[in-house]
Amino acid sequence: MSCPESSTAIASLAAARGGKASDAAGNASHVGGASDAAGTGPAGDVRSLQSAAPGADARPRPGPPLWLLAEVTYRCPLHCVFCYNPVDFAHHDAELSTEDWLRVLREARAAGAVQCGFSGGEPLLRDDLEVLIAEAHRLGFYTNLLTSGVGLTEQRAAALKAAGLDHIQLSFQDSTRELNDFLSHTRTFDLKQKVARIIKDHGWPMVMNCVIHRLNIDYIDRIIEMADSLGAEYVELANSQYYSWALLNRDHLLPSREQLERAERITNDWRATHDNRMRIFYVVPDYYENRPKKCMNGWGSIFLTITPDGTALPCHTARMLPGQAFPNVRDVSVADIWYRSDGFERYRGTAWMQEPCASCDEKEKDFGGCRCQALMLAGDANATDPVCAKSPKRGVVDEAVARAQRPGNPAVHPLVFRDPKESHRLTACEPTVNAAEALATVR
């Protein structure tokens, strides 16, 4: 994801992407902390493009792309089992140059973007990160760095501070060295503790993220305590959503209902007994809901993701959708991508819907859910998201949930760790294979 470890992530993104968050206010406070949250960036050409945008076919005229997610690299030293990077990420390794990214930042700001998240992979692997952040800061973006912590030395932190970085989100996999290091397949726990201190020492608000799933959810109390002891102002406990590598490992990761209820109870108790001194943002997996999420707050409504190779997406996993040629910032301006490209127009509004969504009185609430989830679970990107109880394919979700209730929950294959070699192995024949197809390969 963008790094879900860092990117489920951006709990703002996680909440938009999946599940219901139990403290949306916490999220809004830092998203809304944008230095220019009203979207008052230079908007001359935006207005003219908006007036040219189609409006007669039930597709709304989009507002500006408020939230720019710059996935500056897919390279990452970690190997998280729930990674949101696409399963075929190793095929998309031709990264944009510094000049390309600087142009993207200027174009996105001119189109009205106010918040910019630098994500990956591990964004600190780009040695031009300070240059990009300095330019984003100069343009008036509120800037976030979403990191595993690897590479955040004292010197680098000082340089990022000087560049004007507003906010860092540091991810952990667990509160114990053993599980943290097992889930990422790296020895990074001690380093993350050190990085947490560096973040505090430089005066950034401490935002910690931990992706929650079957293997760590029973220790949520210890994760909260660790965040508190590190001085976190915010902690984002985002249950994994089942995309990409997390879908491959779903049998290992999907918690039981009992586990979820216990975790939510512990979280609420902590909030009540600690006077909310640390904002806890808790996101449940949408498999346990009976209505889908309003994915990304609506297709092409707020979020613009630019992948390492310059492909522009309405969400970080949309590249998996078949028959959908998404534009590249090497060829097309950000404004044209946002307001005029087929890829961004395709699922705006409700005109594209099939039944049961087409005649549903809730279609403006959730826009039929997530297109990627519809593809992965129903085999049709235009279908109703199978999380919805009205979907004829809801049984696919129920079956996964039923399997998660069984003690021991025997998985059909060992955990698959995110790794370029695995990416090539799983997608050798078909680079754009989606995780559901890759799942069949591992089996």
Ligand code: SF4
């Ligand atoms: S493998 Fe890297 S990019 Fe993926 S979730 Fe882990 S830290 Fe993030």
Ligand code: SF4
């Ligand atoms: S049928 Fe479609 S529009 Fe209606 S609630 Fe379900 S997903 Fe939403």
